[in-house]
Amino acid sequence: MSIMKIENLQAKIGDKQILKGLNLELEPGKVHAIMGPNGAGKSTLSKALVGHYDIEILGGDITYKGKSINEMEPEERALEGIFLSFQHPVEIPGVNNAYFLRTALNAKLKHQGKEELNAAEFLRAMKGHLEMLGMKSDMISRSLNEGFSGGEKKRNEILQMLILEPEVIILDEIDSGLDIDALRAVSEGINKMKDGKRSFLVITHYSRILDYIEPDYIHVLKDGKVIKTAGPELVPYLEEHGYDGIEED
Amino acid sequence: MNLSTLKNKNQQEVTDFLSVKDREALVERFVSLGLPSKKSEEYRYFDVEKLLEKEYKTLNYVPRPLEISEKIEIVDGVVVAAPKGMRVYNDECKMIDMDHFDPLYYLGHLLSPSTIKIELDGDIHVEIEHTFTQSDALINYRIVLYNQANRHSTVYDNFVANDIKNTLVLYGYDMHIAQDSTLRMVKTHTMPDSSYSVVASHKVNVAKQANALFKSFDLGAGQALQLLRVELEEHAHVDAGHLLYLNADSKRGTVSQIVHKGEHSTSTQIAKNILDGNARGIFDALIKVEHSAKFTKADQNSKSILLHDKAYMASKPQLEIYIDELEASHGATTGQLDRKQLFYLQSRGISYVEARKMLVIAFANTLIETVKDTRQQERIQASFEEVFYSGHKN
Numbered sequence: 001m002s003i004m005k006i007e008n009l010q011a012k013i014g015d016k017q018i019l020k021g022l023n024l025e026l027e028p029g030k031v032h033a034i035m036g037p038n039g040a041g042k043s044t045l046s047k048a049l050v051g052h053y054d055i056e057i058l059g060g061d062i063t064y065k066g067k068s069i070n071e072m073e074p075e076e077r078a079l080e081g082i083f084l085s086f087q088h089p090v091e092i093p094g095v096n097n098a099y100f101l102r103t104a105l106n107a108k109l110k111h112q113g114k115e116e117l118n119a120a121e122f123l124r125a126m127k128g129h130l131e132m133l134g135m136k137s138d139m140i141s142r143s144l145n146e147g148f149s150g151g152e153k154k155r156n157e158i159l160q161m162l163i164l165e166p167e168v169i170i171l172d173e174i175d176s177g178l179d180i181d182a183l184r185a186v187s188e189g190i191n192k193m194k195d196g197k198r199s200f201l202v203i204t205h206y207s208r209i210l211d212y213i214e215p216d217y218i219h220v221l222k223d224g225k226v227i228k229t230a231g232p233e234l235v236p237y238l239e240e241h242g243y244d245g246i247e248e249d
Numbered sequence: 250m251n252l253s254t255l256k257n258k259n260q261q262e263v264t265d266f267l268s269v270k271d272r273e274a275l276v277e278r279f280v281s282l283g284l285p286s287k288k289s290e291e292y293r294y295f296d297v298e299k300l301l302e303k304e305y306k307t308l309n310y311v312p313r314p315l316e317i318s319e320k321i322e323i324v325d326g327v328v329v330a331a332p333k334g335m336r337v338y339n340d341e342c343k344m345i346d347m348d349h350f351d352p353l354y355y356l357g358h359l360l361s362p363s364t365i366k367i368e369l370d371g372d373i374h375v376e377i378e379h380t381f382t383q384s385d386a387l388i389n390y391r392i393v394l395y396n397q398a399n400r401h402s403t404v405y406d407n408f409v410a411n412d413i414k415n416t417l418v419l420y421g422y423d424m425h426i427a428q429d430s431t432l433r434m435v436k437t438h439t440m441p442d443s444s445y446s447v448v449a450s451h452k453v454n455v456a457k458q459a460n461a462l463f464k465s466f467d468l469g470a471g472q473a474l475q476l477l478r479v480e481l482e483e484h485a486h487v488d489a490g491h492l493l494y495l496n497a498d499s500k501r502g503t504v505s506q507i508v509h510k511g512e513h514s515t516s517t518q519i520a521k522n523i524l525d526g527n528a529r530g531i532f533d534a535l536i537k538v539e540h541s542a543k544f545t546k547a548d549q550n551s552k553s554i555l556l557h558d559k560a561y562m563a564s565k566p567q568l569e570i571y572i573d574e575l576e577a578s579h580g581a582t583t584g585q586l587d588r589k590q591l592f593y594l595q596s597r598g599i600s601y602v603e604a605r606k607m608l609v610i611a612f613a614n615t616l617i618e619t620v621k622d623t624r625q626q627e628r629i630q631a632s633f634e635e636v637f638y639s640g641h642k643n
Contacts, residue, residue: 050596053588078598086596090589094611094618103607104597111598143611160597 003028003199004049004082004168009060010224011048017058018044020224026168029196033210033235034203036221037243042203043087045221046172049201050084051077064168079111083166085157087173091145097156098123098140105163129162132192134185150177158189169193170201175209187212207235220246250387252301252356256284267359275345275355282352291350291504294531294563295474300417300446305387310363312339320376321367325383326390326420328365332375336368342393342423346452350506351476354450357391357419364391364423369402369432374622376405379420381413381445389419394434396459398427405625406436414444421450421476426459426485433462435620439632440471441639443498447473455485457511464490464620466629468636470497474531476504481542483511489518492616494609494633495528495560496640502531502563509542516546521616522553523609524560525640532562537569538577545572549579554586554612556605609637 002025011019018041026032034042048055049062051074062069069077092100098119106116117125130137133155145153154174161169171190175183190200190213202213210232218235220228220243227248228234238246255263260276269276284301285292310326318330321337331337342364349355369375381388396402426432438447455461459482465475479487491503507516520532536547553562564581586608594604613633620626 053592073601074592074595075598075600075604078596084596086593090587090593092590092593092608092611094614095594095607100594100597100607103603104594104599107598107600107603164597 001028002026003065005063006049007061007063009045009048009062010058011044011055012058013044013054013056018224019048021060022221022225024219024226026199026201027216028199029194030216031194031200031202031213032217032219033215034201034219034221035205035238035243040221041224042221043172046084046170046201046203049077049170050074050082075107078164078166079108081167082170083161083164083168084170085154085161085172085174087176089145089153089157091143091148093143093146095144097142097144098126100144101126101140101160101163104160108164125163129159132185133159133189134181135159151179151182154178154182154186155189158186161193162189165193167197168199168201170203172203173205174202175204175206183209183212207239210235222246250307251304252387253284253298255356256286269359269362272359274347275359278347279352279355279359282350282355285352289352291476291533292474294502294529295500296472297448297474300448300472303415303417305417306383306385307387308383310361310390312363320378322378322380323365323390323392324380325386326388335375336366336370338366339363340366340393342391344393344423344425344454346423346478349450349452349478351450351478351504353419353448354421354452354476357389357421357450360389360419361391364393366393366395368395368397369400369404370397372401374403374405376407378407378409380409380411381416381418382411383416384413385415387417387419391420392422394422394424394432396424396426396430396432399429400427401431403433403435403622406434408438410440410445412444416445418445418447419450420447422452424451424453424461426453426455426461428456429458430456431460431462434464435625435629436465437468437629437632438466438473439468439636440473440499441469441636443471446471449473449475451475451477453477453479453487455479455481455487457482458484460485461487463487464616465503466492466617466633467501468494468633470495470499471501472499473501474504475502478505479507479516481507481509481511481514481516484513485511486515487517489516490616490619491520491532492613492633493520493522493524493530493532494613494636495523495530496525496636498527500529500531503534504531505534507534507536507547509536509538509545509547511542513544514542516548518549519616520551520564521612522551522562522564523556523612524553524562525556527557527559528561530560530562532581533565535567535569536577536579538572538575540571543572543574545575545577547575547577551581552612553581553583554609555583556586556609606637610634
């Protein structure tokens with residue numbers, strides 16, 4: 001039984017159709033890696049899953065826990081447990097990072113019928129996460145992502161993932177712009193979230209991140225479709241031969 | 250008194266109507282500029298004629314002995330209280346700017362033969378509270394603020410109105426910031442409705458190596474315009490910031506001229522405008538660099554967010570430059586809330602309505618946070634959020 005099922009998904013951005021009948025099932029507790037050449041539709045897929053305003057769904061269906069989410073608002077999808085770590089997180093001057101994180105967490109707790117956290121409880125809950133990610137404590141008192149380095153932005157994405165505890169985690173090029181230390185810290189955060197129930201969709205150009213987050217499945221995306229699904233043994237082949245020689249399943 | 254009577258009147262007629270003596274130069278200047286109308290560039294978006302056409306009762310401005318208070322209290326144009334030891338008194342204004350662009354600056358002076366003079370001669374923080382209690386009245390007064398040399402003062406300018414209606418307030422400051430001194434003026438003016446209107450016409454002289462910080466936070470409804478003329482001498486600096494958050498049918502804003510007269514003078518002017526409902530915001534700002542002001546640095550920017558399709562922002566940043574040796578920039582943008590930012594917040598489970606609120610407050614905070622005193626910053630934030638949330642209860 002999959003946690004998320006994407007059937008014959010067709011989507012466009014502007015006038016250009018990017019996804020052309022994409023099929024994919026995410027299994028609970030598994031790490032799915034999506035690889036593919038530039039323009040294949042990897043980021044479009046991630047945006048379609050979280051209800052990005054750029055995307056117009058032309059056909060097909062996305063079901064999450066057996067329910068279609070095509071018409072759901074982005075915040076509803078988030079509250080239900082779908083999380084996207086953005087490739088380029090936006091900067092929001094004037095929105096305090098801690099305030100943002102607590103607002104997001106409390107929205108989730110409220111949705112779950114749980115008691116919301118006050119500022120002190122929230123800061124206590126954050127402490128361990130910050131240490132694990134090697135984040136300076138002042139990063140949560142600054143404006144959201146403003147002036148953050150590429151690595152700091154990605155760590156902040158992982159921090160949000162850790163506190164929101166989503167069930168489907170989409171990581172869109174989480175490894176881009178990270179040095180080795182940051183990659184290790186980010187990977188540690190991701191691995192900490194593996195609990196045998198959560199599902200991960202790791203979108204990447206490079207195999208480097210997959211040395212740290214061991215995938216269960218590799219899906220090759222080309223021209224808006226998944227053309228091949230295999231185990232992690234496909235990674236070295238792709239490294240050596242690229243995507244041109246891949247034959248469709 | 251009906252101020253529209255002054256329309257197209259000659260010097261003698263104005264002198265007679267206002268019953269003034271020995272103020273020929275002021276009357277001449279007022280007559281040459283003419284009573285403002287929608288044809289006056291600085292009042293073009295303000296509907297000033299409607300305010301001037303009303304019949305107002307005039308008040309008697311009788312000086313009173315001052316009570317001791319933590320703040321300077323001005324009630325209906327009369328100073329009634331001041332902190333102990335502070336020099337606050339009524340006196341004739343001897344340094345009136347004869348180059349001001351605003352006719353109501355001169356009318357304000359003509360109507361106020363005696364001004365409230367405040368001498369800031371220590372490194373102090375003081376609040377000036379303006380209270381208005383009279384309905385159907387023309388409340389006019391002028392304040393001279395003198396910041397002594399080598400002193401660094403901060404003035405918080407606040408407003409209270411007690412259940413009044415149909416009143417017009419004409420007031421303004423003549424600020425003199427002496428050499429090597431700093432004056433920070435932080436004005437917060439919340440108007441919950443259109444029960445009274447304000448035209449505030451200011452002049453700021455910034456002497457050699459002095460600094461002026463003028464931050465205004467204009468919130469809510471009503472009709473109010475501040476007209477500001479700043480003159481900068483050698484190595485003088487002004488940092489002006491204006492936050493507008495308007496709702497309902499309000500018409501408010503800033504018309505300014507920053508004039509660089511001395512070499513190496515610098516100016517920064519930032520306007521942040523958030524317009525909701527049918528509101529009309531005004532930012533008509535000129536930076537003028539005179540021949541004598543080589544090596545000037547001037548930066549001016551206006552950013553506006555329209556929260557409603559009927560809201561309107563009149564942004565007009567302008568540069569008038571007479572030299573080559575300078576650095577100057579200006580710009581204005583008007584748009585909606587940033588869609589990427591909205592989506593980012595929504596993607597974390599924050600509702601669309603809440604995300605909008607967060608972004609609006611964030612936009613305002615970037616200017617509010619330039620007020621360095623944390624307590625005052627929190628007070629302004631609270632005022633802003635109170636006005637904002639009152640219009641966005643969902």
